[in-house]
Amino acid sequence: MIVGIDLGTTNSLVAFVNRENKPEIVINERGSRLTPSVVYFKNDQDVLVGELARSQMILKSDRTISSIKRCMGSDYRVHISEYDYTPAEISALILRKLLQYAREYLGQEIEAAVVTVPAYFNDNQRQSTLLAGELAGIRILKLLNEPTAAALAYGMQSGDQEKVLVLDIGGGTFDITLMEYQEGIYRVMCTGGSTALGGLDFDERLVQHVLSTFEETSGIDLSQDRVALQQIQINAEKAKIDLSTVNECSILIPYITMNSQGPVHLNQTIQREQFTNLCDDLFQEIKSLIRQTLGKAGVEEQWVNIVVLAGGASRMPGFRELVAEMFGEAEVRHDINPDEVVALGAAITAGVLAGKINNVELHDVTSHTLGVEDDEGEFIPLIPADTPYPVEQSRLFTTVRDDQEEVMIHILQRDEMGEEDARISLGKFHLAGIQQGKAGEPNIDVTFTIDRNGVLNVTALDIETGTQNQVEITEMVYTTDNQIENQKSKSLNVL
Template sequence: MSKAIGIDLGTTYSVAAVIEDGRARVIKNAEGENLTPSVIAETAHGHILVGSVAKRQAAANPERTILSIKRHMGTDYRVSLNGQSYSPQEISAFILRKIKSDVENHLGECVEKAVITVPAYFNNAQRQATKEAGIMAGFDVMRIINEPTAASLAYGLDREEIQTILVLDLGGGTFDVSILELGDGIFHVKAVSGNTRLGGDDWDERLVDYIAEKFSNEYEFDIKSDKIGLQCLREACEKAKRELSYKPGTKISLPFMKTHSGEIKNMEAPIDRETFEAITSDLRDKLIGPTWQALSDAELSPGNIDRVILVGGSTRMPVVRHLVEKIFNKKPYIKINPDEVVGIGAAIQAGVMMREINNVVLVDVTPLSLGIETESGLFAKIIHRNSTIPTSAGQIFTNAKDNQTAMDIHVLQGEREMAVDNISLGLFQLTDIPALPRGKAHVEVTFEIDVNGIVKVSAQELYTEQQTGITIDASHLLSDEEVEYAVKEAQAHAEEDVKRREEVEINIQADSMIRAAESELASTPYMHQIEAVILDLKEALAEGESNLIKNRMDTLRSLLE
């Protein structure tokens, strides 16, 4: 039997883990790292780069580098690579294929099954898109589970006493709060809340805006109008944000920047933690509302929470930990690496489903209410938010007009009272309704949600038993045929991908050399020469020309020696 793995498909980084000897462990990628950047790029020669190599060349190739695609899952957003248009799930499939290949190479066996995590507040379209991405990557997606739920599995597996846990998950692009009751091998999700458009990327962008303005004033250079310069600044600001989590201050430095006049300048700006927290205070405040909403939905107060668990690399920011201490009057529980805990939990769920782990039951909930539009544009909720899944529920509706023989069923997801204010999931029509006076025809609308949180809706006229329905697959998502085509296309290019192995390996070596060189900058007298060669090597990665990459690696190697 092939292995099943757990995957945390993140906005900025992704993680894979597997159960071995009854315990979950993170699997290193081809570059020897636990975290794989969720980055895709196209070189000048039309080759696709995925992961660390794509991230390293982003500054030299910003127009053909795709970042944070997870923020667009479940939408009709498209990107272009090699002259082709791709959906967010197709781009995510590139990341998942790399993960699958790296895991198989590491384990020495084929991996077909996976549990993939999503933010707790992802709606149906976003969950469906995530599942499609997994299928296109060649996985049998056994389950889609919420990221905070996965984190609780990782933390609570060995606990027997009943306790109430709040999981605060701040990743690169999303924010979730989940409240769970753990005990006797049962993981019961009581409430979820969050914001799918808030994450560490927003802190990065705020710092980018602040430093860009300083550079404009000091150097008379609008770095935002220079695509390469802007990407360099984004990378420097992300690095500075991480450093400010453990240092009171740092310096953002961009060497060899070419201004609009063609002048080369070394640009620098100091930033301290106090200033960083001041310019991002409104982002911090956005964490408070969903936290109190989850507590309210679970009918709990902060004092009822036994442990607060932090998940996601962005929770390393001191301001997040101070906020937790202020609300809950206790320090957060940080036992597992917040970057890896979700992947580990996903692996545990995979282990449960493969019967490698026993005595664990996961009870999850739906994050938003589901229902239909009724007369006058009202939203009738049929399954309410935080209902335990899998579940089903129905409600009987009548005809709004005399002799109405057809009824349009508009399926919605959300919490607003008016249909127009909620998320539209799909539309179908029930026909051949008997021509009866208003209020006399009876139609039962039934919703079913499976363990992945994916929705099926049916409508039946009770007198004639005429029935129709849909599995929610909004128009902006791919059809089964399109998903199948994407899978076949990936299989058709498998041989071509093997031929490119040498190129990929060269890219990996270059990426490793760049990382090693950057770590040595502070201790070498040749700092500026090395920085210049690093930039040349990043440009070579963007070009995708193997011989050029080799030559520039040799140049860098000679300087380091």
């Protein structure tokens, strides 16, 4: 059995293709389709994942990890007891729990998985996700971009050419994808978005509002009270969700603190319009990112005739009003549960790979420009952003000094949606034993290859001597099999 997994910032899901060849969400042990992406370290051997872990966030926040997806591909570490855990290790624990649910629900072993990632994930973040799968003991057949998965779940019905914009705003990321669809072929044109903008940022605006209002009325600052802060964060998320269906809601937390008079309660009323105003700059950022993506593709708002909404935060009325304002003529699709649509698309892709589903063809593109740094510190592009992959591109380089014995290849990624000339280092490696000669004489062929997962491999070859070196770019370092075997998380029991 091959399953589809949506490894989300806030919640994660696993889905499969049933006997009727329809995608279906796996139900977890609590009868829910959503499993919170939260890990609680009960002790040095046992961890809890999901709803039971989330219930520990208030009283045991120092041992409870959430929203780790935002740290994927970085050098961030989670320190628990005497151990440091990477984001990939924490994500692996979540994957192990999802696979447990799938095995129990389906009554069979899970051979492999399709795992979704934000379209705007960079190479480090994609590699970190692949590493999480390896640590969880599951073979990831494909990393599928989340907006593409959402479009697959809707499965455009007409045979006409459709011009589709997918807006996927989850807990931690905002993804934008422009694509064309015709007769079962999905062809991505352009991607954009931010891996640091999502529902959590809207929650934080409510948290700050509640804290400042409470301090004004009671004179008590709760921002340094860890337990109180966790309670406010949990209730702020609930309020955000409630305000998608009602115009007003209350945040009530009894006994949140004490003063000289005794217990103090928190009781505040939040209005939808008030919440929208608090988040106005976030909505403006969303609008700006959408326009940047349209500009990259060279199209106007009128070009789009279908808008697909995905991600729990897409339920916010402020978000939907923004979409209606920008794309008034387009058909807006949100009839599939936005929390589930990405997992359903992943299951469809799993079905295609397993040979159960036919007549679906995907053509995805790179989200960033990839290249190398020259001797003057300039960025030399090899694969531009929005290039369809799999793809391979080569370029000849040479030496800058006489009798140079080696060259250093510095691999860079340029963020088209960030600050001007924002570059991320993906790694460096050396090619030694090259032909010695005068500067400019040796010919060094550098080849960038992007596989079907959107993962980059780099090869450098001295054409004269045949000396070659290659590297698969990984999470800030080059991970060997031995390093994977020594990961502490593999010995933990997921309860």
